Amino acid sequence: MAAEASVPSAGTPKDGVRPGRNDARWLLLLWIVLSVIGCLLVALVWGPHLPPGRASEQAASQQTDITVLGTLATPVVIGVLLYFGWALAFWRQQPGDETDAAPIHGNTKVQATWIIGTSAIVLSLAVYGTIELIAPAGAGSGQGPQPVFRNGLPPAASLTSWSPNSNNLLQVQVIGQQWAWTYRYPQFGGFETTQLVLPLDQPVQFNVTSLDVIHSFWAYTLGVKADANPGVNNVAYTTPKTAGYFQVRCAELCGIWHGSMYDTGTVMSDSDFLAWTKATKAKMASVTKILPPYALTYDPTVIPAGKINQELGLTSAGGGFYNPADPEQP
Amino acid sequence: MSLPARVAALAVAFLAVVAGVVFVAFHIIGEQPPVENYAPYAKNGAVDITMMTTPQTTSSNKPDWVSYFIKNPATGQFEHTTYFGVPANTQVNVTILGYDGCTPLRNPLWGRVAGVVGDVEHVGYFNKGKTSPVQAVSTFDSWADCSVQHTFAIPGLGLNVPVASPPTVDENNNLCTESPCAGSDDASGNAPHSIVTFSFRTPKAGGTFRWQCFVPCGGGYVDGNGGPMATPGWMMGQMEVEA
Numbered sequence: 154m155a156a157e158a159s160v161p162s163a164g165t166p167k168d169g170v171r172p173g174r175n176d177a178r179w180l181l182l183l184w185i186v187l188s189v190i191g192c193l194l195v196a197l198v199w200g201p202h203l204p205p206g207r208a209s210e211q212a213a214s215q216q217t218d219i220t221v222l223g224t225l226a227t228p229v230v231i232g233v234l235l236y237f238g239w240a241l242a243f244w245r246q247q248p249g250d251e252t253d254a255a256p257i258h259g260n261t262k263v264q265a266t267w268i269i270g271t272s273a274i275v276l277s278l279a280v281y282g283t284i285e286l287i288a289p290a291g292a293g294s295g296q297g298p299q300p301v302f303r304n305g306l307p308p309a310a311s312l313t314s315w316s317p318n319s320n321n322l323l324q325v326q327v328i329g330q331q332w333a334w335t336y337r338y339p340q341f342g343g344f345e346t347t348q349l350v351l352p353l354d355q356p357v358q359f360n361v362t363s364l365d366v367i368h369s370f371w372a373y374t375l376g377v378k379a380d381a382n383p384g385v386n387n388v389a390y391t392t393p394k395t396a397g398y399f400q401v402r403c404a405e406l407c408g409i410w411h412g413s414m415y416d417t418g419t420v421m422s423d424s425d426f427l428a429w430t431k432a433t434k435a436k437m438a439s440v441t442k443i444l445p446p447y448a449l450t451y452d453p454t455v456i457p458a459g460k461i462n463q464e465l466g467l468t469s470a471g472g473g474f475y476n477p478a479d480p481e482q483p
Numbered sequence: 484m485s486l487p488a489r490v491a492a493l494a495v496a497f498l499a500v501v502a503g504v505v506f507v508a509f510h511i512i513g514e515q516p517p518v519e520n521y522a523p524y525a526k527n528g529a530v531d532i533t534m535m536t537t538p539q540t541t542s543s544n545k546p547d548w549v550s551y552f553i554k555n556p557a558t559g560q561f562e563h564t565t566y567f568g569v570p571a572n573t574q575v576n577v578t579i580l581g582y583d584g585c586t587p588l589r590n591p592l593w594g595r596v597a598g599v600v601g602d603v604e605h606v607g608y609f610n611k612g613k614t615s616p617v618q619a620v621s622t623f624d625s626w627a628d629c630s631v632q633h634t635f636a637i638p639g640l641g642l643n644v645p646v647a648s649p650p651t652v653d654e655n656n657n658l659c660t661e662s663p664c665a666g667s668d669d670a671s672g673n674a675p676h677s678i679v680t681f682s683f684r685t686p687k688a689g690g691t692f693r694w695q696c697f698v699p700c701g702g703g704y705v706d707g708n709g710g711p712m713a714t715p716g717w718m719m720g721q722m723e724v725e726a
Contacts, residue, residue, distance in 0.1 A: 328590070331708055332695065333638050335592055345592045347641060364589055365699075365706050409713050413638070413693050439622040440595040453589040453699075454706075 176239065184235055188228035196224045205373050208399060208420075210392040212376030218285050225274065294378060298386040298449065312447065315340035317355055317423040322390075325351070326447070327361040329368030329381035332410035334401060339447040341430045344437040349418035352426035353396050361387040364453045369405035372418060378404060386449035393420040516564035516716035519553045521575075522725045529574040535561055535675075536633050536646055537662040538583045540717065548711040549583055549633070549700050551718065552663045561663035565694075565720025572687045574600070577635070577644075580675035582664040585629040585648035586698050586707075593634050593697040594623040596681070598642030604681040609674040610649040617678075623647065632676070637694040637722060640683070647677045689726030695719040 200220035207213040315323050326337035328345070337345040349372075351357055361370045361379040368381040372391070379389040393399075403414035421429070434441070445451060484492070521530045533554040540550040542563055552561040569575050588594055596604050601619075608615040623645045625631040632648035659665075664675070696718040699707030711717035 330590060330697075331712075333636075333697075335590065345590075347638070365708055408708075409715070410693055410695065410719070437595070440592055443591045443594065443622070443624045443626065445591070 176243070180235065180239055184228070184232050187231045187235065191227040191231050192224050195227050196220060199223070205376050208393065208395040208397075209375040209377075210394060211390065212374060213394070214285065215376045218282075221281065222278070225278065229274075294389060296388055298388060300388050300390075312339045317352060317427075322356055322358040323352065324358050324360060325349070326449075327359050327370045327379075327381065328451070329361070329363040329365075329370065329403065329407075329414075331365050331408050332403075332414040334370070334403075334414065334416050337444075337447065338430060338433075342434050342441060343444065343447040344434050344441045345444055346433055346437060347416070348433070349401060349416055350426060350429050351391075351393050351418065351420050352423045353393055353420055355423065356390060356392045359389045359391070360449055361389065362450050364451060366407050367405050368403045368407050368414070371402045371404040372399055373402070374399045380405065384450050384452070396420050396422065516566050516720070517562065518566040518568050518723060519555055519562060519564060520568040521556050522568050522570045524556045525570045525573050528572075529576060530569055531576045531578070532567060532569070533578045533580070534635075535580040535663055536583045537664050538658040539660075539662055540711075541660070541662050545711070545717075547703075548714075548717055549702075550662065550711060550716075551633075551696075551720065563663070563716065565716050565718075566723070567720070568723040568725060569685050571685050571689050571724050571726045573685050574682050575685060576682045577680065579635060579644075579646050579679040580664070581632050581646045581648060581677040581679060582659055582675050583632040583646075583648070583700075584658060584676075585625070585632050585650070586700050587629055588625040588631055588634075588645075588697065589699050589706075590697070591624065591626055593636065593643055594625050594631060594645055596621050596644055598637070598640055598683060599644060600682040600684075604644050604647070604679050606647040607678045608647070608649050609676055609678075614674070617680075620647065631698060633696045633698050633700060633718065635694060636697055637692050639692045640686070642683055642694075643697070644679065644681050646679050649676055685722075685724045689724045692722045692724065693719065694722055 200216070200223065203216050203219050203223070205212040205215055207216055311321055312324065315321055321340075324339050326339065327349075328335045328337060333347065334349070335345050335347055336349045337343060359370065359377060359379060361381045362385060363381040363383045365383060367383070369378065370381050370389075371378045375391045375393060377389050377391045379387045381387065397420060399418045399420065401416040401418050403411055405411075407414065521532055524530055535552040535554075537550050537552060539546055540548050540563065543550070550563065551565050553564055553567055554560070555562050596602055603619040603621045605617050606620050607617040623630045625645070628650040630648055630650055631645040633646045634643060635646060636643040696712065699712065700718060701707050701710035701712040704710045704712070712719070715721070
């Protein structure tokens, strides 16, 4: 119907089909050229600046993964935008042109190319992602008390001692509480401190837990993020590769001062780290002896059997710590 | 209705909604307690601040909440606020009058005095009609004898001070019934259960530092951490350091 109303002239449809340039070839050529340029820019220029940086093995692995994914996504993004722009520029309806576009019929080649291409991309990324999940020992994410992926890491650590370059993971317990982080070092007498200090180039196992609500331990430049749940030990690994400071933030809305729940951690040499542990152990001795024994989780409603329990008639199962008559108690 | 009238009505309605949102944001959500500004009262590089812990807040609409009060430096009266201002690079000498009873700490780590001059606080107790000599204390074991009623902690400065309490099993003090607790007469039994003093230095640069209590003293709330523990003006506040 529309074809009947059109006026034949140069550049207008003839028999319902638009004449003109070979759009497919131009699009393909432009897409290839732009994709090559875009991929190079993403991989070589933008990639090294993508978060979380390369301050640890896990962070570097994550940055590489993001760069790979970004590079692979670049041709797709360019293809969509190029097609969109091309359609706007060249396929817009001209004044007086009320013809329909050419009817679309099934095209086996196009369909097969699309299905095979997208399947290949998705499946290859799935394989790549699975390998990356396993290879860098969990990439710093919380994996519960018994991580499935710990390739390349030493077996269970001794909780009585630690020395650099030994077959013994440094254990650092991260304890979340409204609204502060504290850190416990079981291999150095179990002292607890508000300072997070790590040795350079040594694998670290974070045991993350909480005393109250759900927090999230996020040392983002180390590539570590693990939820801190009360009553749960959540394990994450990292191996710092850069000396200096790093930021720790709570990444789970945990109350009114959630935004202030951050710390500045420090990565230092082995010798400096050992000196720090020695000094801190001595400094914290008076409070270390009254801390509960080191454990992977703590129940702060349980007061250890002692003077307060005996003389106030409390049980050590949480009785009396909070008034049981309070309706909102768990 | 004509087109100009429609446009005008739409504009008025839009502005009314915006004004309502702004009002709620600034006057309800953003409302904060008054600031007791001690900066003008600093002398010779030091300033003295007096606070109080109370077992309830009868002067507020939450009479059963525990709270801090801060003395107004101009009037000498205790005000219901937890916001105060101090100069930068100044020694702040703090006195806390502890009128509340004890509650065990959630984490015994907060029983350690830290970030203050000498890493000790000085405590004088009033119990059973007697005032004990002032003593320096560096660590409280609140699980052994419930010796802490609240804490005054500024995480950004690494400061933590437990507000001492006479051990519960030995305590024979009555909790005051009106806040701020007015009594200081030992004979009437209205003296603070403990008087805690300590000093710390403010940073050389200005800034705002939150402070809070780490004792789960929000009775009636989950794990004792709601209500006054989660409301500015009760068991948390801000220290505004003026450069």
